[in-house]
Amino acid sequence: MEINFGEIIKQIREERGFTLKEAAGTAISPNNLSKFEKGITTIKVDTYYKILENLKIFDPTDITMLMLRYQIQNTSFSEFEKTRFTTPTKAVEFLKTLDIDTYMTDYVYIQSLEVPRKRENLSKEDWTILNRAKTTLFHLNYWLPQDYIIFSLVIHYFDFPTETLQQIAKTALDLLEEPFTDIRQKRALVSTLADIIQTYSRNGHYQLAQDLVDKIELYRIKDFNYQKELLLDSFLHIKMQECYNLLRQDKKEGIELATQFLSYLDSRNSLFPDQTLFQIRNIFYRQVKMLNKTGIDLP
CATH class of the missing domain: 1.10.260.40 (lambda repressor-like DNA-binding domains)
Structure with missing residues (x-):
């Protein structure tokens, strides 16, 4: 068609x-x-x-799904849209009917897992596809935006060496600085960096996490232009990870940052009501409550 x-x-x-x-x-x-x-x-x-x-x-995944939606003109696709995040096999079946390559079907399958599903709940098929996607990813000579997104998915399931994460973070930061990198790729890069910060922090590498946050913040404030505005929501996730990193160290600065961040989200939502932003606020609030061992309550 x-x-x-x-x-x-x-x-x-x-x-x-x-x-x-x-x-x-x-x-x-x-x-x-x-x-x-x-x-x-x-x-x-x-x-x-x-x-x-x-x-x-902005997300290449969104564009791909729009193409699928256009091509599959039948009533079952609407049901697929409702269930694709809990039935990854169904997503792959649809993609295979369109002759989509294996790497892409693996991408959609992994994205369709419970985001992310606990390792102990993964099936043998899940691990087969995760390992295949990881192997393909690290055999590529150059990563496109979609490849960084795949890495952001598989990082939740594998224990990558710190040196590997540092190299990917360095490459992503270098690409952010490049003038030819378009907005879709920048969003993928920032998302990848947020996941690396999260991984550093969860593994106790708090200083590595903060150093990466500082480098991204330096990029954000330097040479601010319209593209940075389009990346604003992506930078929100970096700020959230910075807060979580501080709270994992039981630092009161984490609560101070959380309070400022919640105030910002509430102010923005009052001016421009946004359901997605509201969900981000709820997720952030719950996570802060869970991590907060400072003895200082949120206002």
């Missing part, structure tokens, strides 16, 4: 309540976007991704 990418854009735009002008932004004129949606004209790939950014879609 030939994919009408303009129709995909139109479906997303209308479902999310964006006007042609809002979706077009500075990437294209509203009139030309309308023609693209109708299949009258074509656009450059870079323009297509800029439109997706205007529609608040």
Whole structure:
């Protein structure tokens, strides 16, 4: 089936309540976007991704799932969307009907596990796919955004040497600094770095975790531009990991940071109500309550 990418854009735009002008932004004129949606004209790939950014879609996974949604035109797919996070095998079955390669199906399978499922609850099939994805990943000469996302998934299931984590963190930081790295890759990189910080901290490498937080913060405040604004939600996860790292050391600074962070989330939500942000706030609050052994209660 030939994919009408303009129709995909139109479906997303209308479902999310964006006007042609809002979706077009500075990437294209509203009139030309309308023609693209109708299949009258074509656009450059870079323009297509800029439109997706205007529609608040940054994650390559989201884009992949949108393609699947467009291609699978039957009633069972809506059920698949409801259950894909608890039935990974079902997700793979759908992908195989579209002749998606094994690496990609492994990617979706791992993402569909309970995020993340406890190691002791993994099946033999789970471990087979996790090991295959990890082996493929570390045989690649260069990682694309999707590869960093896969690493962010498998890091929860394997004990990687500290030296390996340090090398991946260094590469990710270097790529963040590169001017040619686009916003989708930057989000994948920041997500990967957040997971490395979490792993450092959970393994008791508190200083390594804080050093990485400081390097990312330096990047964030240096040469601030519109791309950094688009990465704001990604940086929130870095700040959350910094707080958790302090609390694992029973430092009162962790509670001070948590209080400031909760105040920021509440202020932002009062101005721009966002269900995702509300969920992040709840997850953060519960985690802080669990880790807090300072004797100081949250306000």
